[in-house]
Every structure is written in C-alpha cells, then in structure tokens.
Amino acid sequence: MDMSDYMSMFLDESRENLQNLNQCLLDLEKNPNNLALLDEIFRVAHTLKGMSATMGFTTVAELTHEMENVLDKLRKGEMPVVPDVVDILFQCLDTLETLITNITNGVEDSIDTSALIKKLRSMLSMDATRAEVASSLAEPLTTEEEPFLLTDELNEFEKEVITQARGKGFQIYRIVVSLEEECLLKAARAFMVFRELEEQGEVIKTIPEVKELEEGEFQKDFQIYLVTKADQQELVQRVITVSEVETVDIVELLLDKSATQSVTENAVEIDKTKQTKPQPVAQVNNNNGNHKNKLSQTVRVDIERLDNLMNLVGELVINRTRLEQIGLKHGLNDLGETLEQVGRITTDLQNLVMKVRMVPIEQVFNRFPRMIRDLAKELGREINLVIEGEETELDRTVIDEIGDPLVHLLRNAVDHGVGSPEEREKMGKSRVGTVKLLAYPEGNQVVIRVDDDGKGINPEIILKKALEKGVITEKEAEKMEAQDIVMLVFKPGFSTAEKVTDVSGRGVGMDVVRTKIESLGGNISVQTKVGEGSSFIIRLPLTLAIIQALLVGMSKEIYAIPLSSIEETISLAQEDIKTIQDKEVILLRGNVLPVLRLSEILQVEADSAEEEQDLYVVVVKTGQRRAGLIVDKLIGQQEVVIKSLGKLLNGYRQFAGATILGDGRVALILDITFLL
Amino acid sequence: MAEIKEEVNNGEELQLVIFKLDQEEYGVEITQVQEIIRMMETTRVPKAPSYIKGVINLRGKVIPVIDLKKRFGLCDCALDEQSRIIVVEVDDFTVGIVVDCVAEVLRIGTNSIEPTPPVFSDLSEEYIKGVGKLENRLLILLDINKILDIEELEKAG
Numbered sequence: 001m002d003m004s005d006y007m008s009m010f011l012d013e014s015r016e017n018l019q020n021l022n023q024c025l026l027d028l029e030k031n032p033n034n035l036a037l038l039d040e041i042f043r044v045a046h047t048l049k050g051m052s053a054t055m056g057f058t059t060v061a062e063l064t065h066e067m068e069n070v071l072d073k074l075r076k077g078e079m080p081v082v083p084d085v086v087d088i089l090f091q092c093l094d095t096l097e098t099l100i101t102n103i104t105n106g107v108e109d110s111i112d113t114s115a116l117i118k119k120l121r122s123m124l125s126m127d128a129t130r131a132e133v134a135s136s137l138a139e140p141l142t143t144e145e146e147p148f149l150l151t152d153e154l155n156e157f158e159k160e161v162i163t164q165a166r167g168k169g170f171q172i173y174r175i176v177v178s179l180e181e182e183c184l185l186k187a188a189r190a191f192m193v194f195r196e197l198e199e200q201g202e203v204i205k206t207i208p209e210v211k212e213l214e215e216g217e218f219q220k221d222f223q224i225y226l227v228t229k230a231d232q233q234e235l236v237q238r239v240i241t242v243s244e245v246e247t248v249d250i251v252e253l254l255l256d257k258s259a260t261q262s263v264t265e266n267a268v269e270i271d272k273t274k275q276t277k278p279q280p281v282a283q284v285n286n287n288n289g290n291h292k293n294k295l296s297q298t299v300r301v302d303i304e305r306l307d308n309l310m311n312l313v314g315e316l317v318i319n320r321t322r323l324e325q326i327g328l329k330h331g332l333n334d335l336g337e338t339l340e341q342v343g344r345i346t347t348d349l350q351n352l353v354m355k356v357r358m359v360p361i362e363q364v365f366n367r368f369p370r371m372i373r374d375l376a377k378e379l380g381r382e383i384n385l386v387i388e389g390e391e392t393e394l395d396r397t398v399i400d401e402i403g404d405p406l407v408h409l410l411r412n413a414v415d416h417g418v419g420s421p422e423e424r425e426k427m428g429k430s431r432v433g434t435v436k437l438l439a440y441p442e443g444n445q446v447v448i449r450v451d452d453d454g455k456g457i458n459p460e461i462i463l464k465k466a467l468e469k470g471v472i473t474e475k476e477a478e479k480m481e482a483q484d485i486v487m488l489v490f491k492p493g494f495s496t497a498e499k500v501t502d503v504s505g506r507g508v509g510m511d512v513v514r515t516k517i518e519s520l521g522g523n524i525s526v527q528t529k530v531g532e533g534s535s536f537i538i539r540l541p542l543t544l545a546i547i548q549a550l551l552v553g554m555s556k557e558i559y560a561i562p563l564s565s566i567e568e569t570i571s572l573a574q575e576d577i578k579t580i581q582d583k584e585v586i587l588l589r590g591n592v593l594p595v596l597r598l599s600e601i602l603q604v605e606a607d608s609a610e611e612e613q614d615l616y617v618v619v620v621k622t623g624q625r626r627a628g629l630i631v632d633k634l635i636g637q638q639e640v641v642i643k644s645l646g647k648l649l650n651g652y653r654q655f656a657g658a659t660i661l662g663d664g665r666v667a668l669i670l671d672i673t674f675l676l
Numbered sequence: 677m678a679e680i681k682e683e684v685n686n687g688e689e690l691q692l693v694i695f696k697l698d699q700e701e702y703g704v705e706i707t708q709v710q711e712i713i714r715m716m717e718t719t720r721v722p723k724a725p726s727y728i729k730g731v732i733n734l735r736g737k738v739i740p741v742i743d744l745k746k747r748f749g750l751c752d753c754a755l756d757e758q759s760r761i762i763v764v765e766v767d768d769f770t771v772g773i774v775v776d777c778v779a780e781v782l783r784i785g786t787n788s789i790e791p792t793p794p795v796f797s798d799l800s801e802e803y804i805k806g807v808g809k810l811e812n813r814l815l816i817l818l819d820i821n822k823i824l825d826i827e828e829l830e831k832a833g
Binding site: 314315557643645654655 | 717718719720721722723724728730731732733736737738739740769770771
C-alpha cells in the first residue's frame with residue numbers, strides 16, 4: 001500500500017463519517033439531551049481529525065479539533081445544546097464536506113475556516129462563565145481528592161476519567177505496542193491500532209501525544225491508555241491483527257490506593273512470529289450501543305471493475321445465445337443440454353453481478369433530511385419528513401442519476417405542495433406538513449414516491465396556466481380529462497408558482513425531471529386530490545444493463561423493443577386497419593388504438609417480395625399513451641445487453657442503445673418513449 | 677499549423693497511415709489509429725445522416741462507422757475486397773472510417789508538409805491539416821478531430 005491507497009480509503013471513510021455526522025446532528029437537533037448522540041458525534045469528529053492529520057490535511061484536522069473542543073464540553077454537560085450550537089456544527093459539517101470534496105477533486109485546500117473556528121471558540125468562551133457556575137455546583141469529585149494513580153504519566157484530568165470509569169466497572173489498560181523495525185508507515189499503523197482500540201473503548205491517553213503518533217514521530221513503540229470493558233486477551237488479539245505490529249504488551253492499571261507503588265504486571269505478551277494465525281475471537285459486543293459496529297465483512301471495489309465485470313458477463317450472455325443458435329442450426333442435441341447448464345450458470349452469474357451493483361437507495365435519501373430542514377427554515381415551513389424503504393436497492397447507475405430529480409420533487413413538495421403553516425391552518429390542517437419519501441420494489445421495478453399532504457394540484461388552475469403559457473391550445477384543452485391535465489406539469493415551459501422563488505418555479509423543473517427519469521428507463525406519474533395532497537410516483541427498472549426484449553424484423557433489419565414497454569402482440573388482417581382522419585387505427589377489444597408502421601418511421605426499404613396477408617402488431621405503451629407498431633415479423637423474446645451507441649449517435653433518441661445478437665450482428669434497441 | 681516551417685521542425689517526422697478514397701491519397705497520424713479491419717456488415721441507423729454508414733460490433737463494443745466518401749461528397753463507388761475500416765480513436769470515443777484501401781504506413785518529414793492550398797478539390801479546407809509532398813505524390817493530411825466534430829455532425833444531421 002502506498003499513500004494513494006490510503007487516500008481512497010481516507011476519502012471513502014471520511015464521506016461515511018460525514019454522512020454519519022449529518023444524521024447524528026439531525027437527530028441531536030430533535031433530541032438535544034441525547035448523550036449517546038453527542039458521544040457518537042464526538043467520535044466521528046475525532047476520527048476525522050485523526051485521519052486527516054495522518055494524511056496531512058491540516059485544514060480538516062484543525063477544524064475538527066476545534067469542533068472536538070466544543071463537543072467535549074457539550075457531552076460533559078458543561079454547555080447546553082442550544083440551536084445556535086447545532087447550527088454552527090452544521091456549518092462545520094458543510095465546510096468539512098466542501099473540504100473533502102475539494103480533496104477528492106484534487107483542488108487545493110483553500111477554504112478559509114478561520115471564521116468558523118472563531119465562532120466555535122467564542123461558543124466556548126461564552127459558555128466558560130456559565131459552565132464554571134454549573135460545574136462548581138455540580139462537580140462531584142474535585143481533582144485534589146483523586147486517588148493516586150499508578151503511573152505518574154497521567155495528569156489530573158485523565159486520572160479523574162479513570163476513577164469514574166472504574167466506578168462504572170470499566171478496566172483501564174496500558175497497552176504498549178511495538179512496530180516492526182522496518183515499518184514504513186508508522187503513523188498509519190499507529191492510527192489503525194488506535195482505531196481498533198477505539199472500537200473497544202475509549203482511549204484516554206497516548207504516549208507520545210496523539211499528534212505525534214499521527215505524524216509518526218516516535219521510535220518503534222508507543223503506549224495507549226484505554227478504558228474499556230473488553231477482555232485483555234481480546235484487545236491483544238485485535239491489535240496484533242494490524243500489520244507490522246511486532247509485540248503488544250498489556251497491563252491492567254489498578255486504582256487501589258494501597259497498591260500505588262506496585263503495578264500488577266499482568267502482562268500478556270504475544271509474539272507475532274510464534275502466532276502464525278491469530279485465533280478468531282468471538283465478538284463480544286461490549287459497547288454501549290452508541291458505537292456503531294462496522295464489522296460486517298465488506299470489500300470496497302472500484303466501480304470501474306464492476307462495470308467491466310458486467311460487460312464481461314454481457315459478452316458471455318451474447319456468446320451463449322450464439323452457441324444456442326449454432327446448436328439449433330446443426331441439430332446438436334448434446335450441445336443443447338450443456339448449454340442449458342451454461343445458461344443456468346450465466347443467469348446466476350448475471351443475477352449475482354447485478355446484485356453486486358445494487359446499492360441501497362439510502363445513499364440518496366440520506367441527504368434529504370438535512371436539505372428539507374434547511375429548506376423549511378428558509379421558506380418558513382414546518383415540515384415533518386418521513387422516509388421509508390431506504391433499504392430498497394437499485395442499480396448504481398440509477399442511484400447516481402436519481403438524486404437530482406428527487407431533490408426537485410421534494411423541493412416542489414415543500415414549496416408548493418405543503419404550503420405555509422398559516423395557509424394550512426386556514427384549510428383546517430395541522431401547521432406541520434408531512435412530506436413522505438417512500439421507496440419499495442414492485443415486480444421488476446422500483447417505485448419511489450414523494451407524497452405531500454398539502455393543497456393538491458387543481459386541474460383548473462393548471463389548465464388556465466397551460467393556456468396562458470401556450471403549452472396547449474384551446475382546442476386541445478377541451479378534450480382533456482383531469483388526469484391528463486395534471487400531467488401537463490411535466491410539459492416544457494410550465495410553472496405554476498405565483499412567484500418565482502429560489503427554490504422552485506423556474507419552469508424548467510418538472511420537464512427536466514421527467515426527461516431524466518425516462519432516460520433511466522422509468523416513468524413518472526402524479527396522483528392528486530385537491531385539498532388532500534399529491535403524490536409523484538416514479539417507476540424505475542431494477543437495472544439498466546441487461547433487459548428482456550422482443551426482437552422484431554423489418555425486411556432484413558432486426559430491432560429490439562424492451563419488453564417493459566410492450567403490452568401484447570397481436571396479429572390481424574390487412575383489412576382490420578381503419579382510418580380516422582387519415583390516421584390508421586385498429587379496434588382492440590372495443591378500444592381504438594392508433595397504429596404506426598414501424599417500417600415508415602424507421603425508413604426501412606420495403607421488402608417488396610412478400611405481400612403478406614397477416615400483420616403483426618406490437619402494442620406498446622409509454623406513460624398514458626398506447627399505440628400499435630406494425631412490424632414484418634416477430635422473432636422472439638430474448639435477453640439483450642444494452643450497449644451505448646456512443647457520443648456520436650447519442651442525439652438519436654429513438655434508440656435506447658444497441659445490442660449484439662447471437663450471430664454477432666448489431667441490432668438497435670427502440671426507445672418507445674421517443675418513438676411515439 | 678499553417679506556419680510549420682523548416683527551421684522549427686527540421687528533422688521531425690510524422691508517421692502516417694495512407695489510404696485511398698476514390699483516386700486521392702489521404703493520411704492520418706498513426707497515433708490516432710487503433711486498428712484496421714476488413715469491411716463488415718453494418719447495421720443502418722435510421723434517420724442518421726447518410727455518411728454514417730451504420731454501427732458495427734467491434735469485439736463486443738458497438739461503434740459507429742463513417743463513410744468518408746459520402747462525408748466529402750466524393751463518388752459513391754461500390755465497396756470491394758480492398759475496402760477497409762480504419763478504427764480511429766479521438767478524444768475518448770472510437771469511430772470506424774470506411775476507406776477504399778489502405779496503401780501503406782510511411783514517415784514524412786514535417787518540413788515537407790505544406791499548408792492547405794487555397795483551392796482544394798471538394799474538401800472543405802478545415803478538415804485538412806496540410807498537404808504532404810513525397811516525391812511526386814500528394815498526400816492529404818486529414819484532421820480526424822475536425823471530421824468527427826460532434827456538433828458539426830449534429831448540424832449536418
């Protein structure tokens with residue numbers, strides 16, 4: 001491992017930590033008295049400090065250090081958790097996020113954090129007076145009366161911590177760790193040891209100081225004082241698993257006054273050379289519930305590798321199909337059997353790879369509580385955000401893209417949907433509006449809903465606006481039903497906000513939202529009831545890489561139509577096609593269905609040789625619209641791997657991409673949304 | 677690049693892949709060429725400009741193929757055994773270009789490349805980097821980036 005390996009680890013973990021911090025802060029705002037949360041926040045800040053200092057990002061380290069000071073006071077109850085403090089902590093979080101993003105993008109740390117640090121410090125000094133009063137009243141133990149501790153290396157404060165911890169049944173250990181002589185990254189190793197131990201308890205002191213450890217300024221060994229409930233043996237096991245650790249000495253410190261002079265040398269020494277394989281120790285869950293145990297076995301994998309794997313599996317699927325065709329052509333039955341087996345394996349493999357690429361939507365949802373909080377403050381709304389189903393999994397590509405549309409829908413829900421507390425009271429609703437963000441799987445799709453309990457969408461207003469803005473004509477308006485009218489909000493150039501705010505109502509939003517979702521192979525619809533609220537319902541495919549498609553033939557060309565947009569296929573006679581106002585239609589079970597000749601749309605040269613009697617019609621739907629596509633022949637259903645057409649042809653939106661057929665030829669995949 | 681002259685580039689060489697379109701000889705820098713493959717069946721992309729011949733399957737990757745003769749408005753002669761697809765990589769996308777035949781790979785000193793003459797066949801000047809003189813041959817140096825300029829393609833489409 002060189003430094004760049006640490007770098008990606010550092011960035012990943014920092015992001016995780018910041019996300020965690022965000023969540024904790026939000027919870028803290030609701031429950032200012034929850035000490036467990038404060039502990040967690042402190043721990044996160046501390047980890048960030050340690051990691052960034054090791055990596056040499058001093059700005060991050062300094063800021064987190066100042067945060068720690070404030071947090072420490074907070075968790076000791078020396079300072080009350082007031083909204084101001086939480087606000088400042090949120091600001092710190094934002095700044096940290098920016099800093100980490102800058103590091104990710106390779107931008108120099110150039111953010112000035114001094115103002116923020118000043119605020120943090122003023123928080124401290126402001127509270128110093130108040131805190132003094134409080135502590136003089138409530139201080140249970142003064143430092144003078146402290147029992148003498150076994151070692152002179154601890155200062156009064158640390159001794160006090162130890163005394164208190166002992167009182168609660170914790171053990172105090174002094175752990176001396178020596179690294180191998182040739183260890184190159186002492187700082188990193190020390191840090192890893194530090195983290196292992198921190199998971200087990202609280203590190204109260206290190207020799208040398210944490211800062212020096214982080215900078216690697218020590219010979220080959222260092223000491224850590226740990227307050228924990230964990231077992232000695234286990235601690236040793238944990239530390240020894242860190243690479244390049246040579247020996248671990250552990251000494252329990254007793255706090256008995258009579259035993260002041262004689263340290264119980266209860267040393268356990270484990271030599272790594274003797275111990276070939278560390279014994280797996282049963283995990284004792286000793287933490288008090290506030291330390292998250294991240295012990296599930298995971299491996300971080302570069303996204304690109306996953307994409308490559310997916311491509312390879314795709315290739316495999318293509319070649320399997322090719323083999324099947326060869327088998328059919330030459331009537332090789334044995335081959336067929338083997339291929340069936342291969343087919344099962346590839347299907348399993350494919351499912352597995354697909355699952356690997358799936359990420360819980362939590363990743364996207366996580367940032368919304370904060371956003372809604374800020375937004376509600378800004379707009380003077382009172383919002384209760386309910387998130388459900390964040391464990392629902394979606395393909396990574398979808399996850400990456402779905403964030404922006406959701407942001408937009410949520411902003412709309414807060415801004416237009418829920419309405420101001422006053423408006424709501426007038427309507428006889430509670431002042432606090434509820435916005436629900438739900439995700440759940442439904443068949444082969446995932447549904448994401450944004451619900452609000454606001455005033456709903458009034459079709460009359462929409463219609464009026466649409467006419468004003470020229471989105472539709474009077475003539476069109478007459479024929480429209482309520483449901484269609486509501487769908488007008490997705491038309492380009494439509495915005496009903498009375499005044500244009502920073503938040504929503506720029507008239508670009510909903511149109512962009514719909515386009516984005518459709519480009520992901522999904523669709524969006526609205527359900528609304530005036531006075532009761534609205535729901536925006538997004539349906540997305542589980543994955544984008546491999547789809548089921550129907551292959552259709554048009555003279556000599558072959559096209560693929562995604563099965564997800566097909567309702568059914570029918571065959572009918574030439575004379576079944578009627579015309580209404582020069583448009584071709586058919587009657588399908590009593591309903592009029594417009595039909596389109598695919599060969600005309602795609603300008604396929606007609607194969608004049610055959611004049612068939614029967615026509616094949618593929619009934620497709622997109623959103624509310626249905627149509628029949630007349631094709632020359634139906635070839636069959638097949639699993640196809642979607643390949644991009646590349647930058648050059650991306651403008652041709654009637655194609656969702658291309659796929660490679662069993663015989664190696666390329667077939668274009670039709671995008672029904674843009675075809676109709 | 678019009679001012680490439682002796683004193684600066686004396687002795688420097690370009691390695692070019694020389695191919696024929698109709699009767700003319702063209703060259704592209706070898707660094708841009710990924711590979712040269714035999715002509716293969718292409719899949720037509722409906723509604724695309726006529727010079728986009730279609731897409732092909734290049735070992736599992738779908739790439740578009742451009743008919744340079746159509747692009748330049750040269751004669752539309754039939755493809756034959758000699759026809760090849762030169763796969764070029766520009767920026768980060770890959771495109772095949774159909775040529776009548778690939779003649780050779782040769783080195784040419786930058787000092788024997790001259791700026792485009794003001795009047796030059798049907799080719800729009802901007803696609804041409806210059807004209808290379810080699811004994812009594814004239815080689816037209818193409819600027820692949822310009823030919824594949826996406827915006828331009830969109831305009832044309």
